[in-house]
């Protein structure tokens with residue numbers, strides 16, 4: 001599974017064999033520049049889902065339900081999941097939480113809406129958790145993560161993300177579950193699948209790099225090279241070249257010059273251009 005936030009990244013997931021495309025609420029940070037995922041609205045999420053859906057056709061298309069769109073109970077969750085499906089064109093929703101969201105998961109799945117769970121580190125609760133911290137490090141908290149995973153499976157999720165837990169905990173939960181697939185992020189190699197944020201994979205995210213991130217591309221470097229070359233070649237006038245410009249058919253330029261002379265549109269020409277923002 002890989003995240004996507006717009007049409008070209010959705011298209012890339014489609015073209016290069018990604019199994020599940022996730023419109024993650026991480027888009028709040030890596031795409032929209034918000035401080036945390038809690039700032040993201042449902043309308044913003046839907047806007048991005050629609051773009052991704054136009055590009056990503058064959059992978060399963062899942063979207064995070066933004067913070068506050070499923071917190072008031074099962075009815076609110078259904079109402080907002082229906083908007084994500086009908087307006088956002090996604091196929092399944094992902095929600096963060098454990099035993100406390102069981103009724104919501106049951107309601108959604110009973111209405112035929114596939115649900116992906118998300119346990120371990122829950123970014124939407126970073127305030128309550130005092131930051132982005134590895135979960136399940138001691139025996140007690142590992143048992144809590146396991147209980148949450150089992151409760152979600154019982155409630156009917158088809159899969160769940162396990163985020164930032166010790167490797168052995170990711171492996172144990174994966175083996176203990178009977179039906180639900182696990183997709184790890186910072187949960188070690190023992191989960192059924194893996195997920196990462198697009199910008200972490202491509203090296204375009206300039207913020208904090210979590211321990212679980214591996215960069216598979218250096219797009220940031222490519223972008224720097226491209227922008228700098230473009231600016232240089234515009235300024236030294238080597239861009240555009242003749243073969244990047246249009247010609248007039250033979251004789252038309254001369255006709256044009258005579259025409260503007262006749263019609264009086266020619267004016268003075270050749271004088272210094274007056275521009276308030278001209279430099280040097």
Ligand SMILES: Nc1nc(=O)c2c([nH]1)NC[C@@H]1CN(c3ccc(C(=O)N[C@@H](CCC(=O)O)C(=O)O)cc3)CN21
Pocket residue numbers: 025026029030037121123132133134164197199200205208209210211212
């Ligand atoms: N670029 C990006 N990648 C993500 O994986 C991601 C986002 N953004 N935004 C939404 C959430 C936030 N996430 C995060 C953010 C930070 C850490 C982090 O700094 N973790 C510490 C663990 C510290 C500890 O408990 O020891 C780390 O250094 O890995 C983890 C997940 C995951 N999601």
Ligand SMILES: CC(C)C(=O)C(=O)O
Pocket residue numbers: 003022023024025026027064161185195196197
């Ligand atoms: C990293 C994945 C699991 C996620 O929830 C997101 O991108 O928002």
Ligand SMILES: [Mg+2]
Pocket residue numbers: 024025026064123
């Ligand atoms: Mg998320």
